[in-house]
Amino acid sequence: MFNLNNKIYYYSKKLQTILLFSKKVxxxxxxxxxxxxxxxxxxxxxxxxxxxxxxxxxIACATIIMKGMIIFTxxxxxxxxxxxxxxxxxxxHPLDCPICDQAGECDLQDLSMIYGSDKSxxxxxxxxxxxxxxxxxxxxxxxxxxxxxRCIRYADELAGVPFLGTMGKGVNMExxxxxxNLFISEVSGNIIDICPVGALNNKITSYQLRNWELYxxxxxxxFDSLNQNILVQTKENNIVRVLPLKxxxxxxxxxxxxxxxxxxxxxxxxxxxxxxxxxxxxKINNNNCSWNYSIKLFFKYYNKNNKSKIIFLDNYIDFLDxxxxxxxxxxxxxxxxxxxxxxxxxxxxxxxxxxxxxxFNKIKNIFxxxxxxxxxxxxxxxxxxxxxxxxxxxxxxxxxxxxxxxYKLNHLFISINEINNLYINKLYNLNIxxxxxxxxxxxxxxSNILNKFFIMINKLNIYSNxxxxxxxxxxxxxxxxxxxxxxxxxxLNKKKYNFLYNISTYNNIEINKYFNFIVFQISNYNTNxxxxxxxxxxxxxxxxxxxENLGIYYNLxxxxxxxxxxxxxSKNSVANKIVLHVIMEYYNNFK
Amino acid sequence: xxxxxxxxxxxxxxxxxxNRTFTNCAPRFSGNAxxxxxxxxxxxxxxxxxxxxxxxxEANKILAKYPPHGKQSATVPLLDLAxxxxxxxxxxxxxxxIAEICGVPRKQVYENATFYxxxxxxxxxxxxxxxxxxxxxxxxxxxxxxxxxxxHLGCKNGETDSEGLFTLGEMECMGACVNAPMVVISxxxxxxxxxxxxxxDLTVESAIEVLEKIRRGQxxxxxPQNGRPNSLGPQGRTSLFFDKGSxxxxxxxxxxxxxxxxxxxxx
Numbered sequence: 001m002f003n004l005n006n007k008i009y010y011y012s013k014k015l016q017t018i019l020l021f022s023k024k025v026x027x028x029x030x031x032x033x034x035x036x037x038x039x040x041x042x043x044x045x046x047x048x049x050x051x052x053x054x055x056x057x058x059i060a061c062a063t064i065i066m067k068g069m070i071i072f073t074x075x076x077x078x079x080x081x082x083x084x085x086x087x088x089x090x091x092x093h094p095l096d097c098p099i100c101d102q103a104g105e106c107d108l109q110d111l112s113m114i115y116g117s118d119k120s121x122x123x124x125x126x127x128x129x130x131x132x133x134x135x136x137x138x139x140x141x142x143x144x145x146x147x148x149x150r151c152i153r154y155a156d157e158l159a160g161v162p163f164l165g166t167m168g169k170g171v172n173m174e175x176x177x178x179x180x181n182l183f184i185s186e187v188s189g190n191i192i193d194i195c196p197v198g199a200l201n202n203k204i205t206s207y208q209l210r211n212w213e214l215y216x217x218x219x220x221x222x223f224d225s226l227n228q229n230i231l232v233q234t235k236e237n238n239i240v241r242v243l244p245l246k247x248x249x250x251x252x253x254x255x256x257x258x259x260x261x262x263x264x265x266x267x268x269x270x271x272x273x274x275x276x277x278x279x280x281x282x283k284i285n286n287n288n289c290s291w292n293y294s295i296k297l298f299f300k301y302y303n304k305n306n307k308s309k310i311i312f313l314d315n316y317i318d319f320l321d322x323x324x325x326x327x328x329x330x331x332x333x334x335x336x337x338x339x340x341x342x343x344x345x346x347x348x349x350x351x352x353x354x355x356x357x358x359x360f361n362k363i364k365n366i367f368x369x370x371x372x373x374x375x376x377x378x379x380x381x382x383x384x385x386x387x388x389x390x391x392x393x394x395x396x397x398x399x400x401x402x403x404x405x406x407y408k409l410n411h412l413f414i415s416i417n418e419i420n421n422l423y424i425n426k427l428y429n430l431n432i433x434x435x436x437x438x439x440x441x442x443x444x445x446x447s448n449i450l451n452k453f454f455i456m457i458n459k460l461n462i463y464s465n466x467x468x469x470x471x472x473x474x475x476x477x478x479x480x481x482x483x484x485x486x487x488x489x490x491x492l493n494k495k496k497y498n499f500l501y502n503i504s505t506y507n508n509i510e511i512n513k514y515f516n517f518i519v520f521q522i523s524n525y526n527t528n529x530x531x532x533x534x535x536x537x538x539x540x541x542x543x544x545x546x547x548e549n550l551g552i553y554y555n556l557x558x559x560x561x562x563x564x565x566x567x568x569x570s571k572n573s574v575a576n577k578i579v580l581h582v583i584m585e586y587y588n589n590f591k
Numbered sequence: 592x593x594x595x596x597x598x599x600x601x602x603x604x605x606x607x608x609x610n611r612t613f614t615n616c617a618p619r620f621s622g623n624a625x626x627x628x629x630x631x632x633x634x635x636x637x638x639x640x641x642x643x644x645x646x647x648x649e650a651n652k653i654l655a656k657y658p659p660h661g662k663q664s665a666t667v668p669l670l671d672l673a674x675x676x677x678x679x680x681x682x683x684x685x686x687x688x689i690a691e692i693c694g695v696p697r698k699q700v701y702e703n704a705t706f707y708x709x710x711x712x713x714x715x716x717x718x719x720x721x722x723x724x725x726x727x728x729x730x731x732x733x734x735x736x737x738x739x740x741x742x743h744l745g746c747k748n749g750e751t752d753s754e755g756l757f758t759l760g761e762m763e764c765m766g767a768c769v770n771a772p773m774v775v776i777s778x779x780x781x782x783x784x785x786x787x788x789x790x791x792d793l794t795v796e797s798a799i800e801v802l803e804k805i806r807r808g809q810x811x812x813x814x815p816q817n818g819r820p821n822s823l824g825p826q827g828r829t830s831l832f833f834d835k836g837s838x839x840x841x842x843x844x845x846x847x848x849x850x851x852x853x854x855x856x857x858x
Contacts, residue, residue: 130627156696165698167626167705178701179628179636179683 003070011067018060018071019047027073030082030111032089032196033148034061037252038157044089044148046111048081049073057081082115089146090120092127093197100144102198104211108146129174134183137257138192139203145175150194158254159185160385160406186378189260193243193253202241204261209240217566218245221259222316222546225474225556226379228255232263232547232566239263239547239567249357250555251379269525271542272572278537291574294539295586301499301517301537302332309334310492312502312511315476317576318551318563322481324580325503332587334501335490337511351472351483353556355439361387368409369442369450370400371473376443377556380473381405397432399453433457434464441471477553484554500535503576521579542573549575626705628683633714640684645783646672650692663695666703670710679715679758679779708762715758716751717780718805723773725764731771737761739795743802757802767791769822770815774798776805792817 002011004018005027017040019029032044040062048057052070057077065071072078090112097103129142152164152175163181166173177183183191192202214233221228221242229245242263244255274294276287289297302309311334313325329336355363360383373381385407388394398409432438440457442450457468474480492513500518515535523545548569553561628634642650653668666689673685681704690697704710711719722728722737737748740759744752751758767773770791778786790801792815804811814821 130625162696162698165702167702169706172626174626176626178626178698178705181698 002065002068005071005073011065015064018049018058018063018065018073021065022060022073029060029073030107030115031061032107032146033150035150035153035194037254038150038153038194041149041153044146045085046082046089048078048085050075050077079115082111083117086112086116087120087122090116091122092143093146094143096144100141100198101139101201101206102144106198107196127171130176132176133180134177134191134200135188135203137189137203137261138183139201139206141199141201142174142176144197145199146197147173147175148196149175150196151175151191151200154191154194155183157389158382158386159183159187159190160382161185161188186256186258186374187254187382189257190244190254204264205241209235214240217564219547219563219566220553220561221255221262222477222553223258223262224256224377224379225476225480226251226377227477227553227555227559227561228259228379229561230255230259234566237567239266250557250559252357252383254379254382256378266524266545269527271523271525271540272570274539274541274572276537276539294541295582297539298519298583299586299590304498308494308497309499310490310497310501311336312500313337313478313482313487315478316546317478317481317503318546318553319481319484320552321503321576321580322478322485322487324577324584326485326487328580328584329487331584336487337490337492348484348558350470351474351480352558353471353473354469355471356557357383360384361391363387363439365395365436365438366397367438367440367468368396368398368400369440369453371398371441371443372401372403372405373441373473374403374405376475377473395432395436395438397438433460433466433468437466438468439471440468441473443473443475474556477555480554480556480558521576523573541579543579544569544573544575548573628712634682634684636683636687638682638684640673640682640688642672642688643676646676654692662693663699666690666693666695666700667707669693670700670704670707674710675779675785676782678717678782679719679777680711680713714751715779716754716756717778718756719758719760719777719779720802721760721762721775721777723763723765723767723771723775724761725768727764727768728771728773733772735795736772736774736793736798740798740802743799756806765789774801776801788813791815792819 001008003009004022004025007025009021009025019031019034022029029047029049031047033041034044034047042059042062045059047060049060050057050072051063052072060073089108093108097106097109100106103109129145131142132140134140147166149166152166155164156162161183163177163183164175165178167176167178168174189202192200195201214235217232217234219230219232221230228251229248231243231245232239233241233243242255242260244251244253246253273288274291276289276294276297278285309332311325311329313322313336317325325336328334357380360380363384366384373384384396388396388407396407396409397412399412402411402413461467492511494513496514496516498516500515501521502518503521511533513533515533516537518533518535518538519541520529520538521541521543523543525540547563547566549565551563553563555561650665650669650672653665653672654662657664669689669692670681670686673689674681677685686700686704687697690700693700704712720740722733722740724733724737737759741747744757744759746752746757746759748759748761762775765773765775767789770789772793773789773791774793776788776790778784778788790798790811790813793801794817797816801811801816
């Protein structure tokens with residue numbers, strides 16, 4: 001048993017720090033350098049508490065609760081300590097809160113409001129620090145730094161880019177990238193949230209917003225199959241800022257830079273009216289038209305070209321839309337294509353990640369097949385890296401195109417010919433599969449090679465009784481939903497096609513074919529389309545972006561997630577499923 | 592606090608050097624004051640760097656002390672070797688080479704090189720003169736010596752003189768407080784040989800004389816300059832008398848190589 005603020009709690013054998021336990025019991029202890037995701041440094045000293053019997057006060061973040069301890073977190077001594085330590089922290093801190101972007105959500109501001117004193121006794125000269133450049137996302141104001149070293153630990157332990165360090169010593173110690181190293185990472189933006197003061201800020205939203213003007217919406221991000229949970233902040237019907245959602249297990253309070261700045265892409269070249277685009281004498285002409293006319297045009301060309309009607313599905317379509325697409329493809333006899341190839345088996349385990357994010361630390365050996373986890377799923381990659389630091393017995397192998405990662409990969413250089421001819425004896429590299437159990441992460445892009453590889457591993461199983469575990473990592477959540485609905489897809493073999501119906505909220509199309517007539521159901525006019533696709537006549541129908549109406553999505557772990565309307569769209573843009581229903585009804589009535 | 596109270600006492604008695612006050616003192620560094628790398632002609636990451644065979648031998652001796660997973664412990668001794676080879680400073684390309692040898696991220700070597708005041712990150716002269724400025728030396732008048740040396744060499748603290756022979760610098764306590772004030776001179780003039788000598792019990796005149804002797808090519812006597820042996824007091828030896836010829840009694844120490852006895856066998 002031990003005593004915390006005159007209350008008795010039962011002592012458990014599980015080691016716990018004072019700060020973590022008091023969080024459970026809803027006792028607030030202020031902290032700067034402590035962060036749940038990072039290792040404990042214990043250098044800010046603001047979390048000191050009084051323990052009866054010890055001469056000096058102790059830091060709550062690093063002391064473990066012992067039997068019979070008597071702890072006070074709100075005594076007068078503790079209040080006095082906090083006031084004095086805040087005075088020390090504020091010695092070199094400039095008084096520029098009115099022009100600081102962090103104001104309103106700054107830990108130092110809040111704590112000095114609650115615990116701080118009203119004046120400073122410091123008369124001597126203040127320390128000055130040269131400014132730094134990290135990145136084009138991060139705005140650095142190094143004079144505001146209080147040397148909590150959270151950013152150093154984040155760069156070392158999670159981002160895997162050790163570029164920051166504590167240079168110098170004593171009073172003159174400063175955090176700097178000595179050789180002017182840059183922070184090049186997919187998850188560099190998180191350093192903005194991790195900094196407790198205004199030293200590291202968002203460069204893109206600088207001087208544009210204040211924390212108290214914004215409305216918060218819980219939402220998800222679709223640029224990743226993980227479907228990261230995010231907090232979207234809006235101001236006057238515009239998305240202004242995106243933050244990671246706290247208290248969630250899926251992305252551990254971290255998000256990728258893509259998720260942080262996804263809204264910037266959506267603002268460009270928005271389509272508001274349906275229009276026709278045709279190429280006449282090497283000139284591109286645009287003509288606005290009404291909704292009625294555009295649907296009539298649709299069926300005019302639809303009836304003309306009976307033979308090949310193709311529907312192309314791209315990213316960020318929600319589950320309800322896909323169900324309508326499935327109906328449509330049966331009724332209107334569309335052939336469906338998408339860039340994801342169909343799997344052979346309909347068993348759900350074949351297209352999901354079969355482990356929880358919590359059980360990642362139980363994996364011992366990893367094998368990556370034709371996959372670059374750093375780019376596609378960087379949050380999962382961070383998770384593996386973080387476990388790798390703590391435990392050294394990881395075996396990580398990879399096959400396919402060699403990509404550099406933040407941790408060391410043992411790359412197997414196996415030629416495609418070797419795999420095609422199934423010369424097992426020559427593949428001495430694959431002996432690793434006989435020794436240990438592996439967790440195999442794969443992608444479904446080049447299925448021909450992959451399947452032969454699977455056969456080979458199964459043959460190797462004759463020598464050992466180990467069952468390897470297979471995990472599927474999809475690119476986006478639509479891929480998972482396509483497998484769930486088992487939508488058939490067709491390979492495009494010919495050069496010329498007549499009719500294409502394309503639904504994609506925002507992405508590039510990757511078909512190098514020629515079409516006579518194309519319907520783009522699209523929210524943003526994308527000039528890159530013309531590089532990959534050639535056509536005679538195109539009809540553009542404006543739709544809502546995925547966060548402008550309700551949508552249901554499925555995760556890589558097959559977790560159902562919902563996006564609510566974050567922003568109200570303009571009158572003319574219509575949701576995907578409404579357009580699809582109108583086409584269906586029109587077809588039924590006027591056939 | 593201690594230095595502040597001493598300051599207040601000293602100003603009352605008017606014994607003190609008045610120029611430097613604690614409120615206005617500049618941050619103390621030895622060598623490069625900037626905590627950022629600045630490219631120069633000799634100090635660039637593009638330049639190749641490797642230890643010479645002589646220094647590789649010593650480096651291998653150092654690396655052999657540590658197990659393969661603990662190579663990072665060798666960063667500080669290797670930085671010292673690199674400083675001797677480059678005549679008094681560690682260029683950035685040497686730091687990168689050391690990071691490669693020890694298998695640590697580069698920033699860890701930067702941290703070490705900036706933390707320790709004995710590593711210089713900008714070029715120095717052939718002789719690096721460092722004056723101790725911690726409390727006992729300060730009480731015995733190190734500031735006067737500093738001033739005198741600045742006047743004599745014609746350069747300020749942290750700079751090299753016009754000949755490129757001497758570099759002036761500050762240093763924190765060297766542990767020779769009994770013989771305060773003192774000066775350390777590290778000799779980089781003939782590379783494989785390196786010396787790091789204390790000159791103690793200085794006055795303004797004797798400090799200048801030490802430098803003049805070095806300039807003339809002579810070797811000044813190492814240790815106290817006022818003629819007393821080691822750190823002996825004015826009364827001579829007052830304790831620890833030994834008869835002539837008798838051995839000094841060593842404190843008791845158990846035989847480290849002996850194997851522990853088995854208690855059961857004794858019974």
